[in-house]
Amino acid sequence: xxxxxxxxxxxxxxxxxxxxxxxxxxxxxxxxxxxxxxxxxxxxxxxxxxxxxxxxxxxxxxxxxxxxxxxxxxxxxxxxxxxxxxxxxxxxxxxxxxxxxxxxxxxxxxxxxxxxxxxxxxxxxxxxxxxxxxxxxxxxxxxxxxxxxxxxxxxxxxxxxxxxxxxxxxxxxxxxxxxxxxxxxxxxxxxxxxxxxxxxxxxxxxxxxxxxxxxxxxxxxxxxxxxxxxxxxxxxxxxxxxxxxxxxxxxxxx
Numbered sequence: 001x002x003x004x005x006x007x008x009x010x011x012x013x014x015x016x017x018x019x020x021x022x023x024x025x026x027x028x029x030x031x032x033x034x035x036x037x038x039x040x041x042x043x044x045x046x047x048x049x050x051x052x053x054x055x056x057x058x059x060x061x062x063x064x065x066x067x068x069x070x071x072x073x074x075x076x077x078x079x080x081x082x083x084x085x086x087x088x089x090x091x092x093x094x095x096x097x098x099x100x101x102x103x104x105x106x107x108x109x110x111x112x113x114x115x116x117x118x119x120x121x122x123x124x125x126x127x128x129x130x131x132x133x134x135x136x137x138x139x140x141x142x143x144x145x146x147x148x149x150x151x152x153x154x155x156x157x158x159x160x161x162x163x164x165x166x167x168x169x170x171x172x173x174x175x176x177x178x179x180x181x182x183x184x185x186x187x188x189x190x191x192x193x194x195x196x197x198x199x200x201x202x203x204x205x206x207x208x209x210x211x212x213x214x215x216x217x218x219x220x221x222x223x224x225x226x227x228x229x230x231x232x233x234x235x236x237x238x239x240x241x242x243x244x245x246x247x248x249x250x251x252x253x254x
């Protein structure tokens with residue numbers, strides 16, 4: 001995942017599989033069924049944020065399937081979530097040594113560098129992922145690439161790559177939110193509000209987009225609509241950092 005730094009935050013097995021590339025999860029080698037059980041267990045544990053247990057399960061899977069690229073990718077994700085960046089990089093690079101055509105890993109390496117604010121180092125990995133015909137979810141790398149350019153202050157490239165992601169997946173919440181951030185930086189608040197609204201509508205539990213929608217509306221001069229947006233956020237979520245921020249903004253609006 002910045003508010004949101006990447007397309008990596010897992011909310012269950014479905015997202016975890018997207019990160020690793022479903023096509024790479026289980027091969028047909030000896031003992032693959034035993035490895036499959038441990039990999040499934042690791043996915044469940046990852047979803048529950050039981051990262052140590054997930055790493056142990058993957059190590060067990062690797063006993064049955066040594067030199068298993070997807071297992072190293074899983075480990076890299078877990079190490080990244082627990083901020084063990086060196087070990088994460090080593091695991092991702094080992095996965096690429098074992099399987100050169102693995103764009104999901106190249107995307108994840110880029111995310112790792114984004115999280116360390118090494119945006120220039122991240123960019124080539126996103127570009128490598130996007131160059132692979134086998135990459136099933138290019139909108140992820142496009143959004144991450146756009147984010148890297150945004151953090152480098154290059155609004156033109158940030159908009160270019162986020163728009164490419166949205167051309168592929170128009171309802172992509174993160175790409176819409178990030179595009180809103182670009183327009184907000186440029187002080188084009190009505191346009192920013194449009195993108196924040198798309199993100200908030202598609203992903204109603206996405207508090208950051210709900211909050212930023214209110215800010216954009218306020219800065220676009222729509223104080224009444226903005227006030228209503230902040231009130232709805234507070235009523236819906238009850239607590240959380242964006243609830244507290246919304247309460248502060250309401251004091252100003254009132």
